[in-house]
Amino acid sequence: MNLHHLDAFLAVAEELHFGRAAERLHMAQPPLTRTIKQLERDLGADLFVRTTRTVHLTTAGQALIGPAREVLEGCRAARSAVRAAGEGQTGLVRLGFAGPSSYLLVGDLSRLVRQRRPGIELRLHSTTYANEALRSVIDGDLDLAIVRWGVQPPEIAQRVVAEEHxxxxxxxxxxxxxxxxxxxxxxxxxxxxxxxxxxxxxxxxxxxxxxxxxxxxxxxxxxxxxxxxxxxxxxxxxxxxxxxxxxxxxxxxxxxxxxxxAEEISPSHARLAWRRDGESPALREVLRASEEALPTPEHLVGVDLP
The missing domain is CATH 3.40.190.10 (Periplasmic binding protein-like II)
Structure with a gap:
């Protein structure tokens, strides 16, 4: 028994006519008849009572309708879920940040992601400081982090989102x-x-x-x-x-x-950081939203910061 068998069975069960069911499935009637017979042999039961004029469901056929619909609906849901994940409509993005200094940034990004891609879960990990956050991103335990650093690790891509004093x-x-x-x-x-x-x-x-x-x-x-x-x-x-x-x-x-x-201490720069080779469809959508929610300050656009 496979999905093709169940699809054919439901078409006949709903039409109660092999000719109309074959048209609905865009196939000839003889192959449809063979498919139903194969399904009946596999299940060890007759699913239809056939006469020269009518087709009726047997008790076994009536019992199969509900499970067959559930299986096919589950298959459609699975295909839809895979397609949505591949398009970045759904998914999980784990974001690390270091407490209150990043609160407004996290809030603005979360709000826009929720508006644009409600199927994406932005899971937040607070009190995650620079070294720990970068290790977690590199190791794959986080997808994205808001960090401040002195040196950029080679595995990490980044964008400045705020200047702090x-x-x-x-x-x-x-x-x-x-x-x-x-x-x-x-x-x-x-x-x-x-x-x-x-x-x-x-x-x-x-x-x-x-x-x-x-x-x-x-x-x-x-x-x-x-x-x-x-x-x-x-x-x-x-x-x-x-x-x-x-x-x-x-x-x-x-x-x-x-x-x-009074000292002239260089400003700190908050950055979004992610793995260069780790852009899942969901992460790409979050990064796209971040360009609007957390734009790079105008005076830093194009500036090569350490």
Missing amino acids: HVLAVPEGHRLADREVVSLAECRDEPFVALAADPGSTVRDTFIRASYDAGFSPDIVQVASDSWTLMALVGAGVGLTFTLDTAVANVPRERIRVVRL
Whole structure:
């Protein structure tokens, strides 16, 4: 028994006439008759009662109608699902990002993907920092990531989607809280809270380098796994933190003041990153949507950034 047999059976069962069923199937009547006989031999039961004038379903034939329709409908659904996946209408895209600094970017992209391709599931993985995210993309555990880096891995393709600036978050009431601009050199004796060294935050790396350039090694008294915790620690007066303007813009800032840095620290650039050889149809659709939802800032279009 195969799909051709079931299709032929349903045509005869619905028409109750071999001639009309053969026309419907665009075939001659004798091959249709042989197909039905083959199906009956395979099932070990007569499916039709035939006379010179009429065709009627047997009890076995009536019992086969429902299962035959389910099988053929399942086959059509399978073909449709494969076609939709191949066209990028459905699929799974796993997106990694590093918490609140990427919130607006993730939200804008998710909204447009949902509008344009509701069959694509954009599965989000937060608190995924640069080194960890890039390893996951290269290994195939993530399809796409929003990252900040110093060096682009050769396996990775990318596009800049935002420019960010480094700032200092200090507790309310701190001696620097009412300042608009602060030099890191003024903070050499201050306690700091920072992201953990692993899994590799570029913000922490930039902080360490900037502190060295300012002539001191920072006193990191507490580490945290995410920016929400960092801001809670700052608000509690545990220490200052070096962070991004996009991060502090998307977390509660009760009992916190944000001040600009006097040092000319190069801006950070948030990028969409994906494997050069890993563009599935669903990922291609998400990347296409990202060009509208997260366009490269105009002043960076065509700029060759590291």
